[in-house]
Amino acid sequence: MNEFEDITKTEWLEKVLKDLKGKSLGSLSWDISGDLNVSPFSHATDRDSNHLPIGSKGNNNWRIGQEFYVDESNVDDQNSAILRALDNGIESPKIIIDKVLSVEEIERLFKAVNISYVAVYFAGLKSFEDWNSLLKNYALTANKMNIQSDKFFGGFHMDMDWVDYSKVDFEEMAEFEELYSSIFPRYRCFYVDGTRFYKGDSQVIEELAQLTYYVASCYQGMFDIGYNALQISKKFQIGFSIGNSYLLEIAKIRALKVLLANISEALNPGHKEIPCFDCYISADSYKSDETESNKIRGTISAMAAVIGAVGRMTIPSSDHSSEKKDTAFNSRMATNIQQVIKLETKLHATADPAAGSYYIEQLTEELALKAWKRFLELMP
Numbered sequence: 001m002n003e004f005e006d007i008t009k010t011e012w013l014e015k016v017l018k019d020l021k022g023k024s025l026g027s028l029s030w031d032i033s034g035d036l037n038v039s040p041f042s043h044a045t046d047r048d049s050n051h052l053p054i055g056s057k058g059n060n061n062w063r064i065g066q067e068f069y070v071d072e073s074n075v076d077d078q079n080s081a082i083l084r085a086l087d088n089g090i091e092s093p094k095i096i097i098d099k100v101l102s103v104e105e106i107e108r109l110f111k112a113v114n115i116s117y118v119a120v121y122f123a124g125l126k127s128f129e130d131w132n133s134l135l136k137n138y139a140l141t142a143n144k145m146n147i148q149s150d151k152f153f154g155g156f157h158m159d160m161d162w163v164d165y166s167k168v169d170f171e172e173m174a175e176f177e178e179l180y181s182s183i184f185p186r187y188r189c190f191y192v193d194g195t196r197f198y199k200g201d202s203q204v205i206e207e208l209a210q211l212t213y214y215v216a217s218c219y220q221g222m223f224d225i226g227y228n229a230l231q232i233s234k235k236f237q238i239g240f241s242i243g244n245s246y247l248l249e250i251a252k253i254r255a256l257k258v259l260l261a262n263i264s265e266a267l268n269p270g271h272k273e274i275p276c277f278d279c280y281i282s283a284d285s286y287k288s289d290e291t292e293s294n295k296i297r298g299t300i301s302a303m304a305a306v307i308g309a310v311g312r313m314t315i316p317s318s319d320h321s322s323e324k325k326d327t328a329f330n331s332r333m334a335t336n337i338q339q340v341i342k343l344e345t346k347l348h349a350t351a352d353p354a355a356g357s358y359y360i361e362q363l364t365e366e367l368a369l370k371a372w373k374r375f376l377e378l379m380p
Helices: 009-020 075-088 103-109 128-144 167-183 201-224 229-234 246-267 291-308 328-345 358-378
Strands: 030-033 036-038 063-069 092-096 120-123 154-157 190-193 236-242 276-281 312-314
Touching: 030 201, 036 358, 063 075, 063 328, 075 092, 075 103, 075 328, 103 128, 128 154, 128 167, 154 190, 154 236, 167 201, 190 201, 201 229, 201 236, 201 246, 201 358, 229 236, 229 246, 236 246, 236 291, 246 276, 246 291, 246 358, 276 291, 291 312, 291 328
Parallel strands: 063 092, 063 312, 092 120, 120 154, 190 236, 236 276, 276 312
Antiparallel strands: 030 036
């Protein structure tokens, strides 16, 4: 097939202005925030390079996640819920707890679950002491179940206040990481919960800047005690929320990768390692009285997350905001959204699905530049 003829930006604009019949091109611009106004028209010549270098993965696969709130009173019920969810197609359960689970409770929670084949994450604990205890109990459980812990994949989502950490704190974190890696070498133990920074479309630049600042604080602290950026990124995961502003969310995820690649290269010149992304579709984008429409909202957000390229994704049930929330049917439908995207679009087999889209590339670059400027203002 012959290549299409090149059409200049001037020729395209003449055609666009003719079709607008007297309206200005500026009347169609997207006013995202006070300092971010995006034209609907983008051309290959608007940028110096063909596309931004977004990561180095050979594919775009992600894990289908779901959250499970566990306490001593519901361990057996949540075991049944996990088994049901795994049967329905989830690949990465996240266990949220507020106290350390005993070996006996962990055994019951994962009864009939082969945890060496499932990417299990834990979250909720607040202290190193508690995380150490959970780590040891989880390792003991694996031993009792005759499973080699070096086969495990997952992580402990230790949401620490990286900005306020001292050198002693980072050294304590390094000690934990050394113990952690000796038992679960494929697990991730550094985590920033960026969902706290999500404030909708108008605050997207501030969200990116704040999240970058927290990640940079972690990187710098670990770098100062001897870690390099590659070591950190392999043990690191970032959680964040997205809404259903489709094109903006695609560009936001890609812009975050550019920002974090810059942080990595600042510490290790020539290297642009990017940590794993843990994406949560924001329940704030749902409406309490629109359960069916929320399924569409969740699908739009999920597609944006996939095209932006995340490592793990959780979609809330479409009735999450209603009084009767998280029913079995709607939880199953939330899982099905991700399965259908994988099976029907094959986007998980494409390294960077948005590459070459002039509009998304331009929006990505503008978000990254403005967020980087704001990030520098946050630096002490």
